Structure formats: structure tokens, C-alpha cells
Amino acid sequence: MRLKSWKELETGVVILEPGNSVLYRTGTWRTFRPVIDMEKCTHCMFCWLYCPDGSILVKDSKVIGIDYEHCKGCGICAYECPKKVITMIEEVKARTEEAK
Amino acid sequence: MAQLKRDPIGIRWHGRGGQGAVTASKILAEAGKSEDKYFLGLPDYGAERAGAAMRSFTTVSTKPIRALCEIAEPDAVVVLDSTLLDEVNVVAGLKEDGVLVINTTESPANIRSKLGYKGRIYAVDATSISIKNLGKNIPNIPMLGALARAVEVVSKENLVKMIRESLGGKFKEAVVEGNVKAFEKAYETAQAG
Amino acid sequence: MTEVMVRKAEVKALEGDKAVTEAMRQINPDIVAAYPVTPQTEIVMEFSQFVAEGLVDTEFIPVESEFAAMSSCVGASCAGARAMSATCGPGLELMWENLWVASGLRCPIVMAVVNRSHAAPLNILTDQTDMMGSRDTGWVQIYAENHQEVYDNFIQAVRIAEHPDILLPIMSGHAGFVLGHTLGRVEVLPDEVVRNFVGEYKPLYSLLDIDHPKTFGAYDHWDYFFEHRRQVFEAINNALRVIPEIGQEYGKISGRYYGLVEPYRLDDADVVIMIIGSGAGACREAVDEMREKGTKAGMLKVRCFRPFPAEEVVKALKDKKAVAVMDRCACFGAEGSPLFTETCAAFFNRGLRMKLIDYFYGLGGRDTVPSEFCDIFRELSQIAETGEIKPPLVRYLAVRE
Numbered sequence: 184m185r186l187k188s189w190k191e192l193e194t195g196v197v198i199l200e201p202g203n204s205v206l207y208r209t210g211t212w213r214t215f216r217p218v219i220d221m222e223k224c225t226h227c228m229f230c231w232l233y234c235p236d237g238s239i240l241v242k243d244s245k246v247i248g249i250d251y252e253h254c255k256g257c258g259i260c261a262y263e264c265p266k267k268v269i270t271m272i273e274e275v276k277a278r279t280e281e282a283k
Numbered sequence: 284m285a286q287l288k289r290d291p292i293g294i295r296w297h298g299r300g301g302q303g304a305v306t307a308s309k310i311l312a313e314a315g316k317s318e319d320k321y322f323l324g325l326p327d328y329g330a331e332r333a334g335a336a337m338r339s340f341t342t343v344s345t346k347p348i349r350a351l352c353e354i355a356e357p358d359a360v361v362v363l364d365s366t367l368l369d370e371v372n373v374v375a376g377l378k379e380d381g382v383l384v385i386n387t388t389e390s391p392a393n394i395r396s397k398l399g400y401k402g403r404i405y406a407v408d409a410t411s412i413s414i415k416n417l418g419k420n421i422p423n424i425p426m427l428g429a430l431a432r433a434v435e436v437v438s439k440e441n442l443v444k445m446i447r448e449s450l451g452g453k454f455k456e457a458v459v460e461g462n463v464k465a466f467e468k469a470y471e472t473a474q475a476g
Numbered sequence: 477m478t479e480v481m482v483r484k485a486e487v488k489a490l491e492g493d494k495a496v497t498e499a500m501r502q503i504n505p506d507i508v509a510a511y512p513v514t515p516q517t518e519i520v521m522e523f524s525q526f527v528a529e530g531l532v533d534t535e536f537i538p539v540e541s542e543f544a545a546m547s548s549c550v551g552a553s554c555a556g557a558r559a560m561s562a563t564c565g566p567g568l569e570l571m572w573e574n575l576w577v578a579s580g581l582r583c584p585i586v587m588a589v590v591n592r593s594h595a596a597p598l599n600i601l602t603d604q605t606d607m608m609g610s611r612d613t614g615w616v617q618i619y620a621e622n623h624q625e626v627y628d629n630f631i632q633a634v635r636i637a638e639h640p641d642i643l644l645p646i647m648s649g650h651a652g653f654v655l656g657h658t659l660g661r662v663e664v665l666p667d668e669v670v671r672n673f674v675g676e677y678k679p680l681y682s683l684l685d686i687d688h689p690k691t692f693g694a695y696d697h698w699d700y701f702f703e704h705r706r707q708v709f710e711a712i713n714n715a716l717r718v719i720p721e722i723g724q725e726y727g728k729i730s731g732r733y734y735g736l737v738e739p740y741r742l743d744d745a746d747v748v749i750m751i752i753g754s755g756a757g758a759c760r761e762a763v764d765e766m767r768e769k770g771t772k773a774g775m776l777k778v779r780c781f782r783p784f785p786a787e788e789v790v791k792a793l794k795d796k797k798a799v800a801v802m803d804r805c806a807c808f809g810a811e812g813s814p815l816f817t818e819t820c821a822a823f824f825n826r827g828l829r830m831k832l833i834d835y836f837y838g839l840g841g842r843d844t845v846p847s848e849f850c851d852i853f854r855e856l857s858q859i860a861e862t863g864e865i866k867p868p869l870v871r872y873l874a875v876r877e
Binding site: 325 | 487488489515601622651653654655657658659660661754755756757758760761841843844845846847
């Protein structure tokens with residue numbers, strides 16, 4: 184990505200585009216990824232509440248998955264899950280599995 | 284005796300914190316406004332604790348006043364409290380053809396022999412005048428009266444108008460009129476020598 | 477060309493601090509956040525009275541410290557408000573971190589600084605150590621010589637700060653007590669003339685523009701921090717062009733024209749004193765006195781110290797035989813005072829050699845009288861005659877040895 188020159192930057196360190204932090208993909212930082220066993224998930228929302236990056240995807244009050252574009256793999260969701268249905272698996276293995 | 288008239292005219296005030304020298308020096312300065320003159324009221328701040336010796340300066344001029352510092356050689360000196368004579372050289376730098384105006388029960392001749400000042404001296408018992416008209420010793424406005432007798436900075440009418448305007452914003456009418464009476468009394472009774 | 481009417485001004489007797497509040501009342505800013513501190517207290521006292529009496533529409537924020545005062549100003553400015561403050565000496569120190577935030581976020585805050593020394597030793601009287609100490613914070617800095625300039629500068633400061641090519645905070649300085657508490661003559665412009673001159677503040681961006689949400693004050697990494705800093709370098713230097721433009725425009729409504737520097741009997745002068753602020757008046761007296769005695773004396777008053785008007789200073793002084801630079805601040809350990817080192821750099825960078833001496837003077841409220849300036853002129857005449865400067869180069873005026 185080409186970095187802007189000082190003449191191209193907005194005055195006063197203002198960011199004009201609201202919510203543009205989603206454009207920054209922190210999902211590449213992971214070495215482990217959380218995987219939810221959807222069969223056993225009770226939708227208690229603990230993972231959603233504790234996730235520091237807002238990466239638990241929710242629809243109609245139900246957990247539907249994880250935003251892997253932004254999940255950093257911190258593991259807090261797996262630690263906090265009262266039913267222990269979130270497993271942290273090695274990212275390398277997950278990717279190999281995906282590639283198959 | 285004719286009044287001293289100069290342009291610009293510089294006056295140094297000696298008083299004790301609480302006697303109103305700063306107020307008097309600023310009233311006199313602001314009176315310059317009534318005759319479309321330039322003016323500066325410059326207190327020497329920092330020592331104005333009640334009872335401590337303090338100084339203030341007034342300059343009035345038909346030209347802009349530039350030096351924002353103490354007047355080294357004043358045309359007139361006003362002393363609000365004669366006990367200051369023992370601790371301050373009140374005539375330091377005072378021009379020989381200037382005027383010393385002092386709040387005292389002594390005669391100008393006695394003051395002269397004490398200070399060795401060669402110019403004119405006006406003596407007035409501003410403390411008694413103040414106590415009689417205001418009920419306490421705030422000799423600043425009576426000393427303005429004695430000064431007005433000795434020196435013409437602005438006309439007496441304009442000075443009295445400024446006293447009324449300035450004190451009127453802070454005090455009841457009785458206090459203001461008491462001060463004007465004290466001013467007039469000091470003006471009349473100031474003794475030249 | 478448009479005919480510009482100079483409307484009748486009203487002569488008022490005002491202390492310097494009250495000249496600020498008079499200007500503030502006429503400008504009618506959106507918010508004022510300030511904490512009282514001697515000798516600035518009168519500004520807070522009187523302006524909050526104006527607010528209480530309904531003479532202004534301003535929201536007055538009685539903050540718990542100067543740090544909070546500047547934080548409030550930054551927040552309000554980002555929200556799109558015209559924000560003002562006033563402080564002095566130690567209060568300015570307590571604002572320190574937020575001074576940089578204000579300039580970095582490009583908040584055109586206008587602040588009166590009633591110049592006061594820094595402790596210790598504890599002292600409430602005037603010198604310019606406070607503003608000089610914050611000279612590199614990205615604030616434009618102008619100084620007043622007399623009561624009239626306190627008023628005039630504060631009004632112009634609004635236009636300087638809010639100019640689209642600048643958009644930086646500004647400090648308008650005047651000497652504590654010497655100007656702040658002394659009573660002087662001020663020609664006050666009619667309210668509507670001042671209000672037309674400053675106009676309505678139209679912020680570039682506003683936090684309250686809810687239809688277009690924005691992020692203010694985000695973190696910058698090494699990849700963008702320097703570029704944002706580079707913008708401030710550019711913006712403050714734009715003030716060298718803008719300040720005289722606004723000074724000319726102000727002249728049209730007041731009859732008083734302002735620039736970056738102001739010469740006094742300088743054209744044919746051989747020996748010159750360079751000075752900032754309220755000491756200039758006594759120096760003018762000395763110039764006249766020396767002229768009467770046959771010495772070609774002159775003065776260069778520096779009105780704007782940040783940005784430093786190097787070009788104007790060099791242009792004004794390059795043909796002079798000897799110059800004394802006077803600085804009323806304590807800035808320790810440098811090659812000389814801030815005004816001196818800046819002036820030296822300005823000449824060196826243009827390949828010029830000058831006979832310059834440096835005087836620290838008037839610290840902690842010490843009075844400097846015309847006769848002392850006369851002594852300096854005599855010394856400069858000697859340097860001009862012999863071409864020699866007897867050491868030391870850096871001196872301390874009237875300090876007991």
C-alpha cells in the first residue's frame with residue numbers, strides 16, 4: 184500500500200471515513216484459531232461479550248460463527264466459554280485443512 | 284500660590300497597604316480620560332499587604348505614555364502616612380521644582396527641616412478629615428484633594444466627577460459623598476509652605 | 477476599491493487584563509475554559525461576571541486545573557467551537573502536554589498569556605519565561621507592548637489562529653502587573669466592528685457533525701506521525717505571510733496597522749536594541765534621549781516570536797553597526813537567549829556577520845528604566861567605533877555581582 188505524503192493527509196490527524204478500522208485485517212496475526220462446536224453451543228453470548236475485537240458473528244440473537252478476517256486468536260472466547268465448546272486449533276493445520 | 288502644571292506630569296504615591304493609594308493613583312489617571320489625555324496608573328505590586336509600605340505611580344500626558352516603569356524623577360510625591368518618613372526616602376528623585384504633599388499634623392516648615400527638601404511642601408491632616416467624614420482612616424481621597432490644590436493634573440471638577448464615577452460603582456452614596464466632602468475639606472485646608 | 481470607514485472608537489481606562497476581557501466580550505466566543513492564577517485572575521473574574529450577567533453567549537467552564545482548561549478547549553475546538561483560555565506562568569506549565577495536543581489536532585484556540593516568571597524562587601511578577609519556554613509547541617506567539625496592543629492583538633489573534641492556512645492555536649502575551657494590573661488608555665472599537673472583523677468561526681471539521689462521523693485524535697505510528705508533524709511545520713510558517721495581512725486589515729478598521737516586527741527610528745540608526753513586549757516603551761524613551769545627544773539610536777520590536785520572522789529581522793538590522801538583543805526570560809544552558817540565538821542563526825544562514833550582544837533582563841518583575849537602555853546604547857556605540865565586543869557576549873542586565 185502506498186503511504187500518503189504530508190500534503191495528501193487530512194488536517195489535524197482527522198479520519199474522515201467512519202469505522203475504517205475494519206479495513207485493517209488483524210486476522211493474519213493468528214497462530215491458533217477458535218472453532219465453535221455449533222451443535223453444542225447454547226448461545227449464552229459469553230464469547231461475544233468477552234471478545235476484545237468484536238469478532239463473534241451474531242444474527243438474530245444466535246452465535247453464527249467467527250469473523251476470521253479480524254479474530255487475532257487470543258483464545259479468550261475458548262477460556263470463557265462455560266460449556267467448553269470452543270476449541271483452539273493450530274492455524275497452520277486449519278489452513279491446510281481449508282486448502283484441501 | 285499657583286498650582287504646578289506640567290505636561291507630562293508624573294506623580295509618585297507612598298502609602299501603606301489598605302490606605303487606598305492604588306485606588307487614588309488610578310482615579311487620578313483615569314481622570315485624564317475626561318480631558319482626552321493619555322494616562323497610566325502603575326502600582327508597584329507585590330508589597331501591598333495591609334500595613335506594608337507600598338508605592339504607586341500616575342502619569343498624565345497629552346502624548347502617548349510609553350515607559351511602563353517607575354517614574355525616576357516625579358513632579359509630585361504624595362505621602363498618605365507620615366510614619367513612612369522613618370523608613371522610606373519619600374523625596375528620592377523628586378524634582379526640586381516639584382511638590383511634596385503629605386498627610387501630617389505638622390507644619391510644612393517642620394517637614395522641610397526633617398527631609399531637607401527644597402521644593403514646595405503641602406501639609407494636610409488627612410487622617411482627621413478621613414475619620415470625621417468616613418469614620419475611619421482611609422486618607423486616599425482627601426490626599427487627592429490636597430494634591431489637587433497643589434498640582435493641576437486635570438480640572439478639579441473633572442477630578443471630583445471621576446471620584447464619584449469610580450467610587451459610585453463600589454460604594455453606597457453616603458460613602459461616596461463622604462469622600463467628596465473629605466476631598467473638598469483637604470483641598471481647602473492644605474497648608475502650603 | 478471599497479471605502480473603509482474608521483468608526484469612532486471609545487476611549488476607556490482599562491487594566492491590561494481587562495483589555496483582554498473587553499476584547500473577549502466583543503468576540504463572544506463559544507466557550508472559555510480557564511483557571512484563575514495570579515496575575516491572570518482578573519480575566520477569569522471579569523469574564524465569568526460577563527457570562528453571569530448575560531453579556532455574552534459563552535459557555536464558561538470553571539475547570540479544576542489548567543490541564544483541564546486546555547483539555548476542555550481542545551475538546552470544544554474539535555467539536556467545532558471557538559474556544560478560548562487565559563493563563564500565566566505555572567498555569568501554562570501545567571497545560572504543557574495539551575499545548576502539543578492543541579497544535580497537533582490543529583485547534584485554533586486563542587489564549588491570553590499574562591507573562592509571569594516560573595518558580596523557584598517563588599515569584600508572581602513578570603518575565604517571558606512562560607511563553608519562551610513553550611515556544612516550540614506549535615503555538616503562534618505574539619506579544620503586546622502596551623494596553624492598546626493587548627486589546628488589538630487579542631482580536632487579531634482570532635483571525636490568525638482560524639486562518640485556513642494556519643489553523644493553529646495562538647498565545648497573545650502581555651506582561652503581568654506591568655500591563656495586566658496597570659491602568660492605561662485603550663481605544664475600544666464598536667462591538668459590531670469587532671464582530672464583523674472576527675466573523676463567525678467555520679470549523680474545517682466538527683465532532684458534532686453527526687451526519688459525517690469522523691475520528692479525532694487517533695494514534696499515529698512511525699509511518700504517519702512524521703507526515704502529520706510536517707504539516708504543522710508548514711502551517712506555522714504560513715503565519716509569516718498571514719499575520720501582516722491580518723495586521724493590515726485590522727488597520728483599516730482601527731487606524732492601527734500591525735506586522736511581525738515594528739521598527740522605531742531605525743532607518744538611519746547605527747546602534748539598535750532589539751526587544752519583545754512591554755520593555756519596548758522605556759526603550760523608545762531611551763532612543764529619543766540618545767538621538768537628542770547625537771547618537772543614531774534605534775529600536776526593533778519583535779511582535780511575533782513564533783514563527784520567528786527571520787527575514788524581517790535580517791532586513792531591518794543587516795546594515796546596523798551594533799545590536800543588543802534583550803530577552804526577558806530565563807532559558808538556561810544555551811549559547812544565549814532564545815531571541816539572540818534565533819537572530820544569530822538568521823544572520824549566519826544568510827552568510828552575514830553582525831556585532832550582536834545578548835542581554836537577559838528584567839527577570840521576576842525587575843523594572844528596567846530608560847537610563848539603563850541608554851547605558852546599553854552607549855556600550856553599542858563603543859562596539860560600533862572599535863569593532864570589538866568585550867566579553868562576555870551574554871550579559872545579565874543590572875544583576876548585582
